[in-house]
Every structure is written in structure tokens, then in C-alpha cells.
Amino acid sequence: xxxxxxxxxxxxxxxxxxxxxxxxxxxxxxxxxxxxxxxxxxxxxxxxxxxxxxxxxxxxxxxxxxxxxxxxxxxxxxxxxxxxxxxxxxxxxxxxxxxxxxxxxxxxxxxxxxxxxxxxxxxxxxxxxxxxxxxxxxxxxxxxxxxxxxxxxxxxxxxxxxxxxxxxxxxxxxxxxxxxxxxxxxxxxxx
Numbered sequence: 001x002x003x004x005x006x007x008x009x010x011x012x013x014x015x016x017x018x019x020x021x022x023x024x025x026x027x028x029x030x031x032x033x034x035x036x037x038x039x040x041x042x043x044x045x046x047x048x049x050x051x052x053x054x055x056x057x058x059x060x061x062x063x064x065x066x067x068x069x070x071x072x073x074x075x076x077x078x079x080x081x082x083x084x085x086x087x088x089x090x091x092x093x094x095x096x097x098x099x100x101x102x103x104x105x106x107x108x109x110x111x112x113x114x115x116x117x118x119x120x121x122x123x124x125x126x127x128x129x130x131x132x133x134x135x136x137x138x139x140x141x142x143x144x145x146x147x148x149x150x151x152x153x154x155x156x157x158x159x160x161x162x163x164x165x166x167x168x169x170x171x172x173x174x175x176x177x178x179x180x181x182x183x184x185x186x187x188x189x190x191x
Contacts, residue, residue, distance in 0.1 A: 028081050036085035040092045043077050044099055050074040051103040063107050067122050070103055075127075082131045083138045088182045097127050132191070139188045154185040 029039035054069045078096055087093050104118040105111055119126060141147045142154055155170050170189045 026081060026084075028085050030085075036087065037089065037092055039085055040087055040095060043080075044095050047074045047077045047099040048102070050077065051099060054103075055106055061108050063110070063122065066107060067124065070100075074099065074103070078127055079130060079134065083135050083184050086131050086135065086182075086184075086187065093128060100124070100127055135184065135188055136191065138184070155189075 028036070029042060030036060031038055051070060051074045054066060054073065058066060058069065060066075078099060087096060100119075101115050104115070104122060104124070107118070107122075110118045110121060113121065116126075118124075138147075139155075142149050142151050145151070
């Protein structure tokens with residue numbers, strides 16, 4: 001009975017999404033092809049604006065103060081709900097990372113360094129690494145029951161007993177579309 005209900009919900013959702021240009025749920029924009037490129041474009045534009053405001057509005061040009069402002073006001077825009085929309089296209093990854101790259105390039109005494117040298121000097125991590133950590137933390141919370149979510153919806157434990165495995169080996173679900181391979185439940189098994 002539940003399989004029929006889930007199938008009906010999916011068909012209604014696909015009909016609904018096929019008639020809309022894009023839709024926004026929980027402040028995440030998705031298009032009918034389940035692409036988050038519009039969302040990424042929107043949040044990077046907003047984060048660039050915030051980063052520019054930080055540079056223009058702060059009278060003090062101390063690096064640590066500006067970085068704290070960036071971490072407080074711009075970075076959460078780029079990380080909100082990231083396990084849901086985590087980018088897979090190279091252009092989207094570069095677009096998101098460009099916000100932090102441009103912000104750190106404008107800091108005094110750091111403009112001559114490479115991006116990774118600036119991150120190391122400022123004790124920051126790349127946004128891609130932070131998204132990876134967010135994915136892994138969410139998977140850990142789901143698997144160990146720290147969230148009130150049924151882990152069977154997302155993950156299937158591997159049944160085979162192997163000599164080199166542990167109790168939390170996950171079975172990779174089959175998928176038939178490119179968009180499905182980027183879903184959280186499949187992406188996390190690859191990691």
C-alpha cells in the first residue's frame with residue numbers, strides 16, 4: 001500500500017514540477033530537472049553582495065575582524081541546507097568558491113598569495129570541504145539515530161559479511177537518471 005502511495009506522490013510531484021519554471025521550498029530553489037543551478041546562482045549573488053558590504057562598511061581593515069564578519073554574515077548563505085543542494089557541476093562549485101576567493105583576495109597584505117595560501121594564513125577551510133563535512137555529519141546523525149528520521153529511507157546496510165568490513169557498510173542504491181546519482185543518499189555512499 002505504501003509503495004502505491006509513494007508512487008502516486010512522485011507522479012503528482014513530477015506533474016507539478018513539469019508545469020513550473022522553478023519552485024522554492026525551505027529557501028532552496030529547484031527547477032523541473034532537479035537542478036540547483038538557479039539556487040546556486042541566487043545564493044552566490046547574495047553572498048557576493050554581503051561580502052562587498054563587509055569590505056565597504058567596516059572602517060577597520062583588520063583581517064581577523066573582516067573574516068569574522070564574513071563567517072557570520074556571508075558564509076551561512078552559502079552553506080544553508082547544503083546537503084540538499086550540494087553542487088555537482090564544476091561551474092557551480094567554482095561559482096560558490098569564488099565568493100570566498102574574492103573576499104580573501106581583497107584583504108590587506110594577502111592579495112599576492114594564492115587562494116590556498118590565503119586560506120591557510122586565515123585558518124579557513126574551502127567551502128567545498130565544509131560541504132563535504134556537512135554531508136558526512138548529516139549521514140552520521142541519521143545512521144546513529146541522532147535525528148528523528150528513519151535511516152531506512154536514506155540508507156540500506158550491506159548484507160554481505162566481509163573480512164575487512166564493519167557493521168555500517170552501506171549498499172549503494174541503483175539509479176537510472178543522472179540527477180538521482182547526485183542525491184544525498186547516493187552521494188554519501190560514494191564518500
